[in-house]
Amino acid sequence: MDDYLIGVLSNIGVISFIALSAYLLLLTGEISFGQQAFFAIGAYAAGIATALWGWPLALALVWGAAIGGAAAVLVGIPTLRLHGLYFAIATLAFAEMVRILFELFRYQITIDGELVGPDGADGFRNIRYIFDNNIDAFQFLLLIYALLAVVLLGFVLLERSRLGVIFRMIGEDETLAGLQGVSIAHHKVLAAGISGALAGIGGGLYAHLTTYVEPRIFDVMLGVHSLAYGLIGGLGTALGPLLGVLIDIGVLESIRALSGYRMIIFGGLVALLLIVRPRGLLDENVVHKIGRFWRRISPWARRPGLNTGNRNNLTGGRP
Amino acid sequence: MRSIICTAAAIAMLALCGLEGAHAQVRAKAGVTCKPGTEKLQYDCIIKLANSKTNEPLSGLTLTVGADMPSMPAAHNVRPVGAAEDQEKGTYKARIVLEMYGDWALRLDLSGPVRDRVVKRLRFERDRVGETTPARAPGRHRH
Structure with a gap:
């Protein structure tokens, strides 16, 4: 590699x-x-x-x-x-x-x-x-x-x-x-x-x-970023912040043409997502939908008595 | 689920234990001088590598030069470039292109007969390259 x-x-x-x-x-x-x-x-x-x-x-x-x-x-x-x-x-x-x-x-x-x-x-x-x-x-x-x-x-x-x-x-x-x-x-x-x-x-x-x-x-820049990763990636699952890191360091890093403008793009992305998706890309609703879809297609996930309603009840299904 | 976590933890611990190895013998030290190149944000650097104990020049190494901006860890870094060895023993030349002016930590990665990393902090400006001047604690200024 x-x-x-x-x-x-x-x-x-x-x-x-x-x-x-x-x-x-x-x-x-x-x-x-x-x-x-x-x-x-x-x-x-x-x-x-x-x-x-x-x-x-x-x-x-x-x-x-x-x-x-x-x-x-x-x-x-x-x-x-x-x-x-x-x-x-x-x-x-x-x-x-x-x-x-x-x-x-x-x-x-x-x-x-x-x-x-x-x-x-x-x-x-x-x-x-x-x-x-x-x-x-x-x-x-x-x-x-x-x-x-x-x-x-x-x-x-x-x-x-x-x-x-x-x-x-x-x-x-x-x-x-x-x-x-x-x-x-x-x-x-x-x-x-x-x-x-x-x-x-x-x-x-x-x-x-x-x-x-x-x-x-x-x-403070590192602190702001660490917080922003969760807000971008989503608060519905621990994979959310990882998605945020991947977007910032992975995707933006790979677009070298953006060079010194990366921070501006990152800031703009945070602002945009806070408006349109206040709990990030992978919020509780998306995670719940993915979970429901997974349970429907996966034979292993169909377990009797599995309570899947807790998270939805807690979040009230709000975005 | 607990068994999966225990297994993963065990693998991580084994990985950590497996990382104990033989100690390397040679440590490198570097002197770096850079000057602005012909294009904007381009700098030509001369790197002199030597054994930190014996001061003998280190030649025949593969040297790559990368740069990170300390104030933005993992956010602003420059793709490492290879350095070419000069005729003078232990002297290498590299051309780097930064993303912006300011303080950068040059990361010199040595491989080959000697594997090591030396970090040098420099301030890159439009017309010159100099030592960084970190904010010092009150009463601890160096003269």
């Missing part, structure tokens, strides 16, 4: 993690402009673990996810009472705070006569795990998509579980969900923690993919 294609596919895979993390919060009705903070925390944590402490990649990624998740929980608790615009502003403020903290963060040690580690605004170079361990770009691509597959399967399970129904219930009407006996605070913090961990894994993979991170990578 062409190196460039591997690079683009790797980017799509890695950015999908942060898109899914923003999507999970969107399910609970919260708009976060701050997922890039957890992506950054995961990137720095995992990078430090392999480059400075000599940890294996698997452990470093778990560490990045854990730190990202823990940070998200710490942000989630004080912002529990905030909604809508106020929550969005709070998450954006937190993300900017994290970015500026990384501009101040210096932690370098000498390895083989070379200073390695985060050096404030100059960034964190030499996260060389894949080169030191002779991992080629294609192998790393497979790793990214293996982890993404696990996460997607987790989302499939979540969507079918009571927890997924509760998340959507909170997203639809928090007060009503509370009246049904759902612990809003508990579930919102849980969603924040999971989304932070997802962004953390993505950050860890990104740091090892590029071998270099710097605070500027994690500015």
Whole structure:
């Protein structure tokens, strides 16, 4: 496979993690402009673990996810009472705070006569795990998509579980969900923690993919994109944000003639879709229709007693 | 469904474990100087590659030069171009065409006898190419 294609596919895979993390919060009705903070925390944590402490990649990624998740929980608790615009502003403020903290963060040690580690605004170079361990770009691509597959399967399970129904219930009407006996605070913090961990894994993979991170990578642009992927792709299924990433990085990337106008086209696409399809291309209605069609044509899907009405009831079938 | 997830998780963990390998021996360092070319957003770069420990020039490598805009990760990047080796040992030449002016992280991918990646951050302007000047924290300016 062409190196460039591997690079683009790797980017799509890695950015999908942060898109899914923003999507999970969107399910609970919260708009976060701050997922890039957890992506950054995961990137720095995992990078430090392999480059400075000599940890294996698997452990470093778990560490990045854990730190990202823990940070998200710490942000989630004080912002529990905030909604809508106020929550969005709070998450954006937190993300900017994290970015500026990384501009101040210096932690370098000498390895083989070379200073390695985060050096404030100059960034964190030499996260060389894949080169030191002779991992080629294609192998790393497979790793990214293996982890993404696990996460997607987790989302499939979540969507079918009571927890997924509760998340959507909170997203639809928090007060009503509370009246049904759902612990809003508990579930919102849980969603924040999971989304932070997802962004953390993505950050860890990104740091090892590029071998270099710097605070500027994690500015508001990344947060806006991660949110926009879900809004473009759709909120009816976890495949929605992936579709959003595919449209942005895949389709627009391939049209090189658009070159520097890509961002304008992307912004216009978001604005257009928010008007004509406010819940994205793969919204709940489309997903329901696809599911119904699948059940009609697939012999495996015809299972007696399968309750297919929950999601439709929850969303009220609205677009 | 749980068994599918467990299987997928196991495959991912195996993939991670399988990625442990032998350590590479040579690390590269690079000096990059670029100047504007004849066309808009076109730059001609001279790259000097050397062993970071011994300072010996690294020649006979396949070098590709790509570029990413740090402020827009994965959004603005330039398709990597091959660099041709010059007569001088360890010196390579590449012509890159960027999407816009500003700070770019040049990604030098080495393959062949030495496999490595070196990232150099440069500011590309209409008439010159220089070092980037990242916003520094208060009180930590370098002179």
